Amino acid sequence: MAKPVADTQSHENAAGFVTDENPIAGFSHLHDSGTGGQPSMGNFPLFVHPGCPDDDFAKCAYSVMHRPTNRVPDSVFAAPGYFRINLTNTVQAEMTATAHAALYRFGFSGNATVDVYTTDLDPPLHGVPYSPLVLVDLVDLMNSRSAGSMRVDPATGRVVGHGRYLPSFGAGTYRAFFCADFRGAAIRRTGTFVSNNATEEPKSLDGVGPGFHVPTGSAGVWLQFAPPANNSLLARVGVSFVSVDRACENAEREIGDWHFERVESDARKAWRRKLAAVEVDATGVSEELQTTFWSGLYRTMLSPQNYTGENPLWNSSEPYYDSFYCIWDSFRAQHPLLTIIDPAAQTEMVRALIDIYRHEGKLPDCRMSFCKGFTQGGSNADVVIADAFIKNLTEGVDWDAAYEAVVSDAEVEPKNWGVEGRGNLVSWHNVGYIPWDDTDKNGTGPASRSISRGVEYAYDDYCISLLAAGLNRTADAIKYHRRGANWRNYWNPDQRDTYKDRTGAVRQTAFQGFLQPRLLNGTFHYQAPRACSPVQDMHSCYFDTGLDTYEGSPWLYSFYAPHDMATLVRLMGGPAAFAERLRFFHTSGIAYMGNEQAFLPVFQFHYAARPALSSFFTHAYIPRLFNASAGGIPGNDDCAMGAFSAFAMMGFFPVAGQDVYLLTAPFFPEVRLRARADGRWAVIRVVSGFDPEQGRRIYIQRARLNGKIYTRNWITHEFFAKGGLLELWVGEEEGEWGTAEGDLPPSYYPDGWDKHGPEGEDEV
Structure with a gap:
């Protein structure tokens, strides 16, 4: 829960720190990782001055508008469990963490006076007397506080407080609490500040x-210290969402010894234990690719955050996880990766989702800071739950409650489907799509995204059918399987790919047939197939805009039928035409890898008997877009960008909600995965032809699974759950491996289906 880092005064500082040249505004203890939208949390930041001009505390800068200070170039160092940065005011800040507390170590030059440089816009302060001043601010990154209090004990230096804040992408408010103590120097003076006074x-x-009342949002307390004997001052901050007393208990229990090196070492060991589920032979692989891989795995485990025991909303014996940010982003790659490398945590997350349903009445599609987040697409927690079921993550899971929860998504429209559940369910049930001009008044929500919500509802229903079948609810399995085919109702076979070139002339490619909005009377409405892509109106399709796709184009969403790919391939003209269309999507500038819906299309060449092209584009995007540079993540991470690169580099990618992993050539000569300490390793080994430069020998020529010839271009979860050896031979040319009809991934809708469902129940 505690994630201390320096907060920068940057445009997109959603996780607090940004690698840019903007100044540092403070060091705070609660953060979410890689989110979009408004910045999240960053509550109760500390800021440290080495002293105040003329030794007058009133002359120090207090408000978040006045105190930001430049970082020393190239002074940042980050590792799991540790962060360090030097500021131009001569302060060095180091920080580490336990589960519910942060420990800071602030270092000083030790000179009797210092020259303080803040930002390039401010004149330097010369001869500032050495007497550190630490302020604690009630502000958060979004400046959303609506109430709060703080006090300092002048004898002990303990500072406690709380505030009420807004979530960054949701509705409601949350309260946070903290408890800060200091060690290493005698207290000279204490007080309070409001704004810069x-x-x-x-x-x-x-x-x-x-x-x-507080124009900058800043208000809090300050402490001024005598020069520390060893020029180092420690600050310990416990955090809680329950109470100040709980925050103090957390700090005292977890960092009672005040031992910075011990806390850092424990954090590093905890991360090593988590990452030990994966091993690679990196012989010949560049350091940059190794960094890309391991940092991706690391980021995958930053959220959702384990807030068990810190839930102020209800009492429960179930785990509580927060920062599902958002499941629309995470269900496609992150949760499937955790299913393999951290099944215990993933199982607890599923239990937490079910418990949220018990107490809130609906599964979340997005949730942060104990608040309901906005629903971006479908009710995709349904996919997460079904994925766990089919992959046997069952420990402690109440499957009856889980089934009740997903059926509620499918059948019961909430009053506000903008923050939970689904909207337009009357039409969804009766006509099999969300009409552009729907008159459904059973609930309220943004009247947008009819295509993207529709194709996600269809897949959610398909996943519910898997859960129903596994729980022996045959009639429901048939019903939801039929609804899973509703995506076809958006297919307009006559829609052409028309666009304007740079001169404004209207052009048209040979591609025909795209998903389009439909009216209540059954006719098609129009959205430009390229709208909301990098080549046309990129930023026009969001949660509350009027278009019919969310953060992506009809071009992109027209590939989203992961349960019915045989039909999609047929509708697009057959395997060769499908592969050509998908290749064009990835080479024309229409694809944007900064959003998670683009992940699966990298690998969907498998369904057209061209798995080599999936491998080609995987190796094209890594390291071009996914690399170890400061710009080496193509979009807001949400813990999903790291999951994509980790999967791709290990040589397989999940079709979330199905027991299917699509195989490509790995970036390492050997990858080993073991989810449980007592389990066998699942080993993927390149026996021959490995290319450490990743430039030429990137195509699987043949494979062998546990000693037997293996021709399918996909594999099931059993390989990871039970262990085994998958041996690969790779080469420079696209071969015949994985291209026979029987080697393609499954498609779960046989020939003979129309929009009304199967011809017979036995086909389910």
């Missing part, structure tokens, strides 16, 4: 209002 009295602030 500091006083020694009072020692507490209560009910400090936002807005015009």
